[in-house]
Amino acid sequence: MTAKKKLANAKPAPACPVKGCKAKTPHTADPVVKSLVDQFNRADKLLYWVLSSLTEIRNSIIDDVEHRRHFAWITRLRQVEELYYRALYLLFVAPGGAVPHVISCDPPNSFTQIYDEVNQKLLQNGGAFTSQSLHGAGFGTPMEWLHGSGHADYKTMRIVSFLQAAGSDRVRNIVQFEEVFRHIDAHIRRTGQMREMFATGRKKKDVRKKIIQLHQQ
Numbered sequence: 001m002t003a004k005k006k007l008a009n010a011k012p013a014p015a016c017p018v019k020g021c022k023a024k025t026p027h028t029a030d031p032v033v034k035s036l037v038d039q040f041n042r043a044d045k046l047l048y049w050v051l052s053s054l055t056e057i058r059n060s061i062i063d064d065v066e067h068r069r070h071f072a073w074i075t076r077l078r079q080v081e082e083l084y085y086r087a088l089y090l091l092f093v094a095p096g097g098a099v100p101h102v103i104s105c106d107p108p109n110s111f112t113q114i115y116d117e118v119n120q121k122l123l124q125n126g127g128a129f130t131s132q133s134l135h136g137a138g139f140g141t142p143m144e145w146l147h148g149s150g151h152a153d154y155k156t157m158r159i160v161s162f163l164q165a166a167g168s169d170r171v172r173n174i175v176q177f178e179e180v181f182r183h184i185d186a187h188i189r190r191t192g193q194m195r196e197m198f199a200t201g202r203k204k205k206d207v208r209k210k211i212i213q214l215h216q217q
């Protein structure tokens with residue numbers, strides 16, 4: 001084949017290195033994605049945003065629980081996991097060039113995959129959500145109820161009806177809120193520690209080591 005023909009047959013360079021992505025132009029061509037990619041290049045900025053958001057959701061969940069707004073708190077549990085795991089993925093697991101793709105939210109961008117990769121490649125399964133306290137209420141596996149609640153599916157509706165029908169004391173027997181809040185608080189505490197380390201100039205490999213350690217405690 002002549003050099004001219006080779007050039008004519010050459011495939012265009014992909015706009016994104018992530019397998020399965022159908023982007024025709026680089027994700028950073030979108031000014032919003034570009035701005036977030038630039039901003040989150042600073043790990044402490046990304047973590048500040050995650051920390052503020054986790055704290056807002058936590059406080060809002062506490063208020064909902066106190067006022068028996070079961071639908072409201074259940075449907076936001078997944079957001080807590082998404083914020084924390086996607087940040088760990090961006091910082092420590094995402095392969096080179098994949099960050100703009102994750103930030104773009106274009107498919108494929110499955111939370112299940114990100115959650116599994118972070119647990120296997122970074123946390124050595126020390127971060128897997130293992131709350132047993134909700135299983136008795138028919139939530140299924142942790143990932144099943146994270147998905148179901150995030151989409152407000154009918155199983156979630158059924159559980160909300162079940163909790164609404166139970167008296168306040170019974171709800172606290174069915175759902176161990178202390179365990180749920182301990183889980184959220186641990187995410188907040190670890191996010192704050194990572195942010196502090198980055199903000200004071202610690203190297204990424206040191207922060208990585210620390211977060212693995214914190215998940216093993």
Ligand SMILES: [Zn+2]
Pocket residue numbers: 016017018021022023027101106
């Ligand atoms: Zn992509």
